Amino acid sequence: MTLERWKDHRFLKACRCEPVDTVPVWYMRQAGRYQPEYRALRERYSLLEICRNPELCYTVTRLPVDQLGVDAAILFSDIMVPLGPMGVEFEIKEHIGPVIARPVRTPADVAALQLYAPEDELAYVMTAIRQLARDLPVPLIGFAGAPFTLASYLIEGGPSRHHLRTKAWMWSQPDAWARLMDKLAAMTVRYLRAQVAAGAAAVQVFDSWVGCLAPADYRRFVLPHMRAIFGALTDLGVPLIYFGVGTATLLADMAETGATVMGIDWRIPLADARRILGGRTAVQGNLDPALLFAPWPLLAARARSVIEEGAAADGFIFNLGWGILHHHPPVDPATLARLTELVHAYGREVLARREGR
């Protein structure tokens, strides 16, 4: 039903590499601390309280759509959420991130992780998605963390700079690693299928930390599990977006996962990314999120460059190269609204010029 409703929306058409009227745009972390309304809510509720309350989740997910004019909403949640019912106790600490009560250290810890039915255990997520899918003027993107990134939190016990413990564990206990990744992949598939069943029109898998790996390690320890995930989602017929930071040298392998849209960070020009990925994968990105703190003329010039590179072929969604960053003073929401207008106006121009040729 949802899929039918959004079939001709420019965001989904771009994801499918079909021609569009103008360049679709959304922003990673478009709901968050830069918004005064979000900051006000966070004075009363923790991040997890917002995630677990369908009404608050709805409000926060919807706000940037109404404020910025973006072409997609993304479910407001945290990649840690689906780990809770697996038996992982954690909190999200202010200015730190997820902190795990008992990190995964042994094969027995892996065996103890439970698979479950997300429709039941995460019913509050599905409730929010159903309401959003019904009301939103744009498609809703569901999301999950990728197994490597989730495993790094589970093994390190929290955020980590060099992911040393994760890598050492992966190298020294390859069998337990494979079982952990299998379980996380299986749960990711269930969770994303449930989100699509509830009304998500696309899904994005965040593998934020996978860029710390050498390509050889990615191929051996991550790629098979990502292939399993995207392979098990293909029949849903929704765009499968895969995103990581600093993945320029992994893109050739990431293209083999079955993802249909690749999130690209700002370190690699979109034209180069496209060349590596081949023609059938759409690209999403890749403005340096720090540019939101630059003077408007420079930000606008760089955005136009990204649009020119991206819109040179079908299959382009404008986004940042990472999420909107927290800083003081925060990004002005008006800047993002203006950027959205620029993408739509200049995107139309570039596409018309391309057709004229």
Next chain:
Amino acid sequence: MTLERWKDHRFLKACRCEPVDTVPVWYMRQAGRYQPEYRALRERYSLLEICRNPELCYTVTRLPVDQLGVDAAILFSDIMVPLGPMGVEFEIKEHIGPVIARPVRTPADVAALQLYAPEDELAYVMTAIRQLARDLPVPLIGFAGAPFTLASYLIEGGPSRHHLRTKAWMWSQPDAWARLMDKLAAMTVRYLRAQVAAGAAAVQVFDSWVGCLAPADYRRFVLPHMRAIFGALTDLGVPLIYFGVGTATLLADMAETGATVMGIDWRIPLADARRILGGRTAVQGNLDPALLFAPWPLLAARARSVIEEGAAADGFIFNLGWGILHHHPPVDPATLARLTELVHAYGREVLARREGR
């Protein structure tokens, strides 16, 4: 004199892309916390006290050469050291890094930075270098931080994850940025020339954080200054090594700086790096430093892959893709000694095989 003495040393020959008997090897941060002797010294002296005392600096610089059998020493110091006499007040805080008393925020702050004669103001560095150059059984590498990385500390006031303030400053005050980079580049040239005059047989410029930039920003805001530095050092006739982390997409531009050896991190295979750099630039790297915490058979297998890729052409120095990382338990110095032996033995084998063809 020093240059003459080391002319035929395999480290310098490899830097010049000349044939060698076996693959030379050294490790970034080969003097540091993983060594029990270093940890014992640090109980009595701060990092800066060691840097500023020629005798301690000598001891710490020399220790890994005697213990590990590496083919080069690198001056023990900190990239912040040459900023002191420019008028920058800072401390190096345990578990944090450099913290600047009054960060650079205005064009006036840039104007206030003083150029000086490093032979006088940093006489203790030159004293240590002279003694090391006289006594060491291998060539000594001098070093300095690159202007972008130094500027990021000066502007942020300390270590930073996203370098937001640095980028915003660079974009919004391009003239002041250029003057800051010019000054840091001029001081880097003076400092490295003085180190070579004192006996350093090669120099390495550390641009640790430059990988946070999009290629377009690197070209506009960094490349001209790096070109100025290496251009002003070429007449010295010593290898000019340039290193950054996560620079895969910057390598093509970094190759235009005039550096003669490029430090490569583990995210990009050496063969790909070579293809991007072209034939005349030697490569140094690129084992993931996390592998020092992996079981020996896996570490050895990965080291052999690096050697096979690197030694496929002349101009290869084995190293890690970044410095030796601090962790508990720390890297065992015996592992590094064993790795050094492996590089020399397997390097000889690979080179002989190549010649046999």
